Structure formats: C-alpha cells, structure tokens
Amino acid sequence: MxxxxxxxxxxxxxxxxxxxxxxxxxxxxxxxxxxxxxxxxxxxxxxxxxxxxxxxxxxxxxxxxxxxxxxxxxxxxxxxxxxxxxxxxxxxxxxxxxxxxxxxxxxxxxxxxxxxxxxxxxxxxxxxxxxxDEHLAGKMAAERMIENGASHGLCVNHEQGNVGLDQRCEGFLEGFGGNASQLATTIDPTEIRNSLIAYLDQNREVDAILGLGPLSTEPVIEALRSEGALGQLQFGTFDLSPRILQTVAAGDMDFAIDQxxxxxxxxxxxxxxxxxxxxxxxxxxxxxGPAFVTPETAEQVIELTERGIR
Missing domain, CATH: 3.40.50.2300 (Response regulator)
Structure with a gap:
C-alpha cells in the first residue's frame, strides 16, 4: 500500500x-x-x-x-x-x-x-x-520547358492577388520572353477545367502549361485528359500531391516543383x-526550393509523401 x-x-x-x-x-x-x-x-x-x-x-x-x-x-x-x-x-x-x-x-x-x-x-x-524565390522558380520552369522544345506558355493562376503565386507567373512569363500568358481562375475545379479548355480551343499555339499548386493543377490534369492532350504538351506544376506525383511518375507531366x-x-x-x-x-x-521532381525521381518522392514529409 x-x-x-x-x-x-x-x-x-x-x-x-x-x-x-x-x-x-x-x-x-x-x-x-x-x-x-x-x-x-x-x-x-x-x-x-x-x-x-x-x-x-x-x-x-x-x-x-x-x-x-x-x-x-x-x-x-x-x-x-x-x-x-x-x-x-x-x-x-x-x-x-x-x-x-x-x-x-x-x-x-x-x-x-x-x-x-x-x-x-x-x-x-x-x-x-x-x-x-518564387520569381526565380517560375523563370526556371519556363527555361526548362523551352529547352525541351516549348515556344508558347500558359500559367494557370487560381489565386490572383496572392503575391507568391503572382510572382511564379511573372517569372514564368519572363522566362518565355513574352511568349506566354496568364489564365486567371478561382479555386473551383469546374471553372478551372472549363476555362482551360476554352482558352486552349482559342489559343492553339500553347504548347506548355504551368500550374501553381494542386488546387489548380489537378483540374488541369482532368481537362487535358478529357481533351486527349495529357502527355501531348509540356506540363509542369508547383507543389506536390499524390495525384500530381502519380501523373509525373507515369510520364504525363514533365515535372513538379517542390519547395x-x-x-x-x-x-x-x-x-x-x-x-x-x-x-x-x-x-x-x-x-x-525550387527542387524539381521528374519522372525519374517521382517514385522515391511518393514514398516520402506517405510519411507526410514531401
């Protein structure tokens, strides 16, 4: 006791x-x-x-x-x-x-x-x-796409007014030397898909697309898949998600920028x-960052995402 x-x-x-x-x-x-x-x-x-x-x-x-x-x-x-x-x-x-x-x-x-x-x-x-460095990372994304043959870029911005995202687009536009545009959307997936499809239909010279994060990039994946264009354009994004990494690993995206x-x-x-x-x-x-995740490294990064680290 x-x-x-x-x-x-x-x-x-x-x-x-x-x-x-x-x-x-x-x-x-x-x-x-x-x-x-x-x-x-x-x-x-x-x-x-x-x-x-x-x-x-x-x-x-x-x-x-x-x-x-x-x-x-x-x-x-x-x-x-x-x-x-x-x-x-x-x-x-x-x-x-x-x-x-x-x-x-x-x-x-x-x-x-x-x-x-x-x-x-x-x-x-x-x-x-x-x-x-958001501006530098956007510029590096554009330069990477140009090295791989792209000539006209499109930056999909789902939060205009967010200074970090705006700088990513600005760097991307600078990297393309004026041969790129910005598509402003909201975070609504349906609006992103519809806006992108309409834009690409009217601007067929676009051969490179940059998303600024999973909220915009995952609807872009769906839009390109529905149009039969996934894997046909230069395509990259900022930030990671399981779906983005799977798309990169499959070779349908060229890179994801990990900060x-x-x-x-x-x-x-x-x-x-x-x-x-x-x-x-x-x-x-x-x-x-920026640290580029490519089809060659995506599988390793997927393992780290399961632990909540990447």
Whole structure:
C-alpha cells in the first residue's frame, strides 16, 4: 500500500512539473493562408508541429478556411494582441498585412515569414524569410520547358492577388520572353477545367502549361485528359500531391516543383525559437526550393509523401 501511495504521489508530482514546464515554455503562433483542402499546408503544419514537439514549445496554428486576406489580418491582429513570444507568418499581401507585421516588431515580437512575401519581408521588419524565390522558380520552369522544345506558355493562376503565386507567373512569363500568358481562375475545379479548355480551343499555339499548386493543377490534369492532350504538351506544376506525383511518375507531366513545405514549417519554429532563447538568427534567408521532381525521381518522392514529409 505504501508502495502504491508513493507511485501515485510521484505521478502527481511529475504531472505538476510537466504542467509548470508547459506554462513556462515559449508560445508561438503560425498564421498561414493555406486551405485545409490543400495537402501542401498539411505538410507545413506537420513540420511545424514536429519542431514544436521536439523543442517542447507551444505552437498555435491558425489559417482561414479559404484564401481571405481580410481574415488573415484579423488573425494577425488577434495574434499580436495575445502577446506571443514570436509569430510565423505567410506574407501573402504585403499591402494589407505589412503594417501589422511592422507593428508586431515595434512591440518586440519577433516575426519570421515563411512561404510567401520573401521579396519584401525584411522591408516590414521580418527577421528572416524561409521559403522559395518564387520569381526565380517560375523563370526556371519556363527555361526548362523551352529547352525541351516549348515556344508558347500558359500559367494557370487560381489565386490572383496572392503575391507568391503572382510572382511564379511573372517569372514564368519572363522566362518565355513574352511568349506566354496568364489564365486567371478561382479555386473551383469546374471553372478551372472549363476555362482551360476554352482558352486552349482559342489559343492553339500553347504548347506548355504551368500550374501553381494542386488546387489548380489537378483540374488541369482532368481537362487535358478529357481533351486527349495529357502527355501531348509540356506540363509542369508547383507543389506536390499524390495525384500530381502519380501523373509525373507515369510520364504525363514533365515535372513538379517542390519547395519542401515540411522544412518551411519545421525551420520556421526552430529558427524563431533559437532567436527567442539565444538571439541567434541566420544572416541570410533560407531558401527551401525550387527542387524539381521528374519522372525519374517521382517514385522515391511518393514514398516520402506517405510519411507526410514531401
């Protein structure tokens, strides 16, 4: 009986100590623009949560249900008001969110920007950007297609106004030297399919298509398949999903650009924690992409997606 009492007391003490440690640990808020339906953002969240677990810090992940800049402003305002130890943010609309981010810095809250807005992040007080050079990646996609024989490109943009996606298209258009256009859509799959089919019917010179993520690319796959054009055009995308990787592995897509979202989430938490605890911060931004997944490497990457890492 005495032995049982001792064990119960020890367990209760350990629980109290654990609770106290949790109460004293750093608290970080991550705000992204990603929709729950997009597999990309589940990987970012997994990376961030893995880092928080390993470090023993508290992480609050917040995002709007759809791409909504006004809602992101509200989330950022609420985050600042709660006085966290640090904020990790996707800067999708610098005009709408930059002043708030600068306000957080003025109040002594460190801010790390991930994924979007790297070109102006430091202008608004960010301590670091972790992600991909979106413009460069779009340009590299165009150059890759031109090397493989393409002459007229089309960029399918499902979120105009998202600075990261806009930069991808801008880089793509620049890479084609003016021989490319942008097709603006919403995230509605039916609209994407119908808009693309109508555009290609009126612009038969297009021989290269770039999607900006699974939300637009998967409907493009369906549209091209229904028209018998899948595998007949140069075709690539940003970001990965199981369906995209299967299409690449089958040789019906030329590439998928991986910006390694797990690293964006993971390094976002690790980096801001190192700054809060030790005032350590990399001197230059951390670029996580572009990394091209091709038919030769797709099967290996598929195995990693099953683990929620790619």
């Amino acid at each position: 005495a032995r049982l009492s001792y064990l119960l007391a020890a367990s209760a003490t350990a629980t109290l100590l654990s609770a106290a440690a949790q109460a004293d640990s750093q608290r970080y808020i991550m705000i992204t623009h990603g929709q729950a339906a997009d597999p990309f953002w589940s990987i970012v969240k997994t990376g961030a949560e893995d880092a928080a677990d390993e470090l023993g810090v508290r992480l609050e992940y917040r995002a709007p249900t759809t791409f909504d800049v006004a809602r992101m402003r509200q989330l950022l305002e609420a985050a600042i008001a709660s006085e966290p130890d640090g904020i990790i943010l996707t800067l999708t609309s610098p005009d709408a969110m930059g002043s708030l981010m600068q306000g957080a810095k003025d109040e002594g809250i460190p801010v790390v920007v991930i994924n979007s807005g790297g070109h102006v992040a430091r202008d608004y007080g960010a301590d670091l950007y972790i992600g991909m 390694q979202p797990y690293l964006q989430g993971y390094q976002g938490v690790v980096t801001i924690n190192q700054y809060v605890k030790h005032l350590l911060m990399p001197a230059t931004d951390l670029l996580t």
